[in-house]
Amino acid sequence: MEKLSQTSLESLMGAQIQKVVSVSGGDIAQSYLIYTSSDRLFCKYLRNPQAFHMFQCEREGLKAIRDTGTIKAPEVYYCEKAGAGAVLLMEYIEFRRPSSSDMYSFGTQLALMHKEAASEFGWVSDNYIGSLKQPNNRHHNWINFYVEQRLEPQLEMARAKGLLSEKELPSNGVMKSTLKEITSDIEPSLLHGDLWSGNYLISTDGVPCLIDPAVYYGHSEVDIAMSRLFGGFQDSFYKAYENVLPSQGPVDDRIKVYQLYYLLVHLNLFGSSYYSGVKAILKSYFY
DSSP, X not given: OTXXXXXXXXXXXXXXXXXXXXXXXXXXXXXXXXXXXXXXXXXXXXXXXXXXXXXXXXXXXXXXXXXXXXXXXXXXXXEEEETTXXXXXXXXXXXXXXXXXXXXXXXXXXXXXXXXXXXXXXXXXXXXXXXEEEOOOOBSOHHHHIIIIIIHHHHHHHHHTTSSOXXXXXXXXXXXXXXXXXXXXXXXXXEOSOOSGGGEEEBTTSOXXXXXXXXXXXXXXXXXXXXXXXXOOOHHHHHHHHHHXXXXXXXXXHHHHHHHHHHHHHHHHHOGGGHHHHHHHHHHHTO
């Protein structure tokens, strides 16, 4: 196991490892499937000064999802510092290609999770979206939260990196005015926060499962916006979701404005290939 000794992991687990298999798919951490004499476990290792805090946030997010009793998330067994990084050891979920009925179940369960309410938008602490810090200062007003905790930090980061110019950044007032036109009476819902196709699984027995969350309480349509940005979700998923939480008003406009956050995140993580998508939404809604 690269950069993480098998001996130190065995000491952490209190069990002898029989085999370790590298698993692809993660953009940030190294991932492994670990075989012991009695079980299979999923292990993430990250060599980064922020690794332990990132994994703590992931563990807390998975627990918050599980605690709703609406949809599965993996059980975390260990979250520990390891040398110059950290290790996260959790339940391994064997998965399959989803069927239409699997996705219908997923849509239903996600909508039920979104019914998990709170009195404020935000979260108990800041966490991460990918490797970027995600501020979660609590607000009673959704528009203020989305502009000040989501759009403005990413816009400013893009400006600091030279990916957007000062004149391309819309003002706080303009952003809030646009959101007032397309939203009303938003109630806080527990969100996965980063719901693209790589962050869900359908287990081999057909159970939907959420992984790699960036949780907070926000508008339920934010998860839907992210799910539509890069695809990978079947029509049955959206049909089931709408049966539980029907959309109202200018939903297409809200989806675009919510997708702006994720496009800004990708712009800041991966560079100028995402500029045109960011610019198009800024031009349509904020200039």
